[in-house]
Amino acid sequence: MLTGRAVVSLGPGVPLEVREYPVLPPEPDQVVVRIAMASICGSDLHMWRGEMPSLGAGAVVPGHEMVGRVHALGANWQTDSLGRPLREGDRITYSFFNPCGKCWACLSGTARCPNRYSRRAPADEPPHFHGAYADYHVVKPGQWVFKVPDSLPDELVAPVNCALAQVLYALHRIGVWVGDTVVIQGAGGLGLYACAIARVMGASQVIAVDRIPDRLALARAFGADATINLDQLRTRAERVQFVKERTEGRGADVALEVAGVPAVVQEGLEMLRFGGRYCLVGNIVPGAEGAIVPHDIVRTSREVLGVVGYEAWVIPRALDFLLRTRETYPFHRLVSHRYSLEEVNRAFQEAEWAQGQGRVTRAVLVP
Numbered sequence: 001m002l003t004g005r006a007v008v009s010l011g012p013g014v015p016l017e018v019r020e021y022p023v024l025p026p027e028p029d030q031v032v033v034r035i036a037m038a039s040i041c042g043s044d045l046h047m048w049r050g051e052m053p054s055l056g057a058g059a060v061v062p063g064h065e066m067v068g069r070v071h072a073l074g075a076n077w078q079t080d081s082l083g084r085p086l087r088e089g090d091r092i093t094y095s096f097f098n099p100c101g102k103c104w105a106c107l108s109g110t111a112r113c114p115n116r117y118s119r120r121a122p123a124d125e126p127p128h129f130h131g132a133y134a135d136y137h138v139v140k141p142g143q144w145v146f147k148v149p150d151s152l153p154d155e156l157v158a159p160v161n162c163a164l165a166q167v168l169y170a171l172h173r174i175g176v177w178v179g180d181t182v183v184i185q186g187a188g189g190l191g192l193y194a195c196a197i198a199r200v201m202g203a204s205q206v207i208a209v210d211r212i213p214d215r216l217a218l219a220r221a222f223g224a225d226a227t228i229n230l231d232q233l234r235t236r237a238e239r240v241q242f243v244k245e246r247t248e249g250r251g252a253d254v255a256l257e258v259a260g261v262p263a264v265v266q267e268g269l270e271m272l273r274f275g276g277r278y279c280l281v282g283n284i285v286p287g288a289e290g291a292i293v294p295h296d297i298v299r300t301s302r303e304v305l306g307v308v309g310y311e312a313w314v315i316p317r318a319l320d321f322l323l324r325t326r327e328t329y330p331f332h333r334l335v336s337h338r339y340s341l342e343e344v345n346r347a348f349q350e351a352e353w354a355q356g357q358g359r360v361t362r363a364v365l366v367p
C-alpha cells in the first residue's frame with residue numbers, strides 16, 4: 001500500500017513529528033494531491049506559538065499554503081473549478097478552506113463561513129492528509145481547484161491560496177480607485193503583495209510603513225513610492241503628518257492593516273482623509289485588544305472593514321496577476337529558505353527567528 005509522510009502537531013511547545021499514513025484512493029468527491037511545495041505563513045507561526053487555535057482538534061497536520069499535482073482524481077472530478085479538463089499530473093492550486101454552503105453566513109454571500117474548517121480532522125482520521133506539510137493533501141468538497149500555468153514556478157504559486165488571495169480580495173473589498181493614495185501598514189509578505197496589487201489597481205501613490213530598512217527597500221521594489229520607517233518617524237503624529245504632506249493635507253484614501261498589531265489601528269485611521277477607507281487583515285489573534293477613538297470613524301465618515309477568507313474568483317485572478325507582473329515585481333524574493341519535511345522544526349524556528357529580525361522570508365517545505 002502506498003504511504004506518505006505528514007507533519008503532525010500535538011500542540012504548541014511540542015516538537016512537530018513526521019508520521020507515515022496510508023494514501024487512500026480518493027472518494028468520488030475528493031482529489032488526492034502530491035504536494036510540491038508548502039509555505040509557512042504568519043498564521044502558521046501564530047498557531048505554532050499557541051496564540052491561535054490550530055485548524056482542527058487533537059493531533060493535526062498543519063499548513064495551508066501549498067501547490068501540488070493531481071495524484072488521483074475522485075470520480076466526480078472531471079474539470080477544475082473553471083470547467084477546464086483536469087487530469088492526473090496536472091499542477092493545481094486550491095482554496096484551503098471549505099465553505100459549508102448551508103449556514104447564515106454562506107447564504108448571505110459572506111466569504112468567511114464559520115464552518116469553513118469543519119472538514120479538517122485529526123491526522124489519525126482518514127484520509128489523514130488534511131494539511132499542507134505532508135507528501136499529500138486530500139482536497140474535499142467545497143474547495144475550489146484551479147490548474148496552474150506551466151510558466152509559474154512553485155515558489156510563486158505556493159503562497160497564492162492564502163497570502164496573495166487574501167490581499168487581492170481585501171483590496172477588492174475596500175476598493176482602490178484610479179488616483180487613490182494607499183497606505184500599507186506592515187511590509188511583510190502580505191504588505192509587499194499589497195503594494196504591487198494597489199499599484200495595478202490604479203493607486204497613484206503607495207506608502208508603506210514598517211520598522212525594518214530591508215523590508216522597506218523591498219516595498220519600493222514592489223511598487224511603493226514612499227516609505228515610513230518607524231524608527232525614523234518615531235511618533236504617530238509625525239507619521240500621520242508624513243501622509244498628509246503627500247496628499248495636499250487630505251490624508252490617504254485607503255489604509256490596509258497587514259501588520260498584525262492592534263496598536264497600529266488608530267494610526268491607520270488618522271492617516272485617512274474624510275471618507276477614507278480602512279481595511280484590517282493582519283490582526284487575527286483572538287483577544288488581542290487595541291484602543292481606537294470611535295469619533296475618528298464617525299465624525300469623518302470613514303469606513304472600516306475586516307476581511308478574512310475570499311471568494312472563488314480570486315485564485316484564477318491572482319494567478320493571472322502573477323503571470324502579467326512577474327517581470328515587474330520580484331516575487332521570487334519572497335521565498336528564501338527551503339526545508340525537507342524532516343527539517344520542519346528547524347524551519348519553524350528559523351522562520352520565527354527571521355520574523356523577529358524583520359526579515360521577509362517565507363520558508364517553504366519541499367516534500
Ligand SMILES: [Zn+2]
Nearest residue numbers: 041043162163
Ligand atoms: Zn496563510
Ligand SMILES: [Zn+2]
Nearest residue numbers: 100103106113
Ligand atoms: Zn457556511
